[in-house]
Ligand SMILES: [Zn+2]
């Protein structure tokens with residue numbers, strides 16, 4: 570057995586997902602994922618053909634990268650919100666051993682600053698093609714509830730439906746081995762903090778953008794309104810990843826709390842496959858995936874010992890580690906084939 574074979578074999582034995590896998594555990598999510606990916610791929614293909622024929626979108630896709638990045642990272646209200654949450658996690662930490670200014674926070678800051686580069690290029694191009702495809706396939710045939718219900722009621726409805734679809738997507742990321750590899754990047758954080766939601770692989774962001782965008786679009790919101798709705802969850806996501814000791818009291822029966830989401834990120838096996846919600850906790854009660862303990866604050870992370878976890882807060886190392894973490898799922902999947 571040569572060195573390469575040993576390395577690959579070792580990686581296979583150490584790359585273990587943070588969920589329990591039965592013999593048929595991936596059958597349903599695989600079917601769901603294949604149907605969803607096929608449908609979206611067809612719509613994007615139609616969008617691409619329409620785009621090439623019309624030739625009208627090149628400036629929207631290729632220009633404005635700097636402005637898009639600036640808009641993504643510089644939102645004053647979000648900045649104030651983040652600083653406020655950081656002060657809370659410093660004052661009332663769920664786990665004191667997770668430092669408020671540790672290398673985990675610095676690496677997530679790296680994700681916060683570097684991921685928009687991919688978001689404003691790959692994802693915005695993808696969303697343009699997706700929305701062009703939806704328009705080409707459906708024309709104006711959406712439910713168009715806005716005239717009857719008004720923008721706000723439709724926005725609330727779209728928000729709830731998007732949250733349900735996010736639950737389904739999240740559940741699938743934990744039950745499909747290939748999707749898990751991309752989602753594991755998000756779960757790799759061992760020092761949960763206010764910026765941890767930004768540690769999200771571009772492949773997962775594409776899936777999340779799709780499930781957030783489509784329901785709003787089908788209900789009759791325009792592209793800008795649908796996009797605004799998708800972005801609004803970043804406040805909730807920042808809150809539930811913060812290292813704060815709170816389970817929200819009675820509100821936990823409606824909303825996901827930092828305590829509940831920490832349990833979702835737990836490395837302890839008894840917490841696997843629980844608390845998939847992003848905004849509303851009622852989906853987990855409904856689908857039987859709610860973890861019953863509301864006062865546990867476990868350590869977080871993944872069991873993959875080959876994952877390139879951050880070792881330093883040096884800015885250059887942060888950038889190279891971000892690259893290594895982004896490439897890691899592709900390396901694992903390549904090793905398996
Ligand atoms: Zn997860």
Ligand SMILES: [Zn+2]
Pocket residue numbers: 755766810830834
């Ligand atoms: Zn999370």
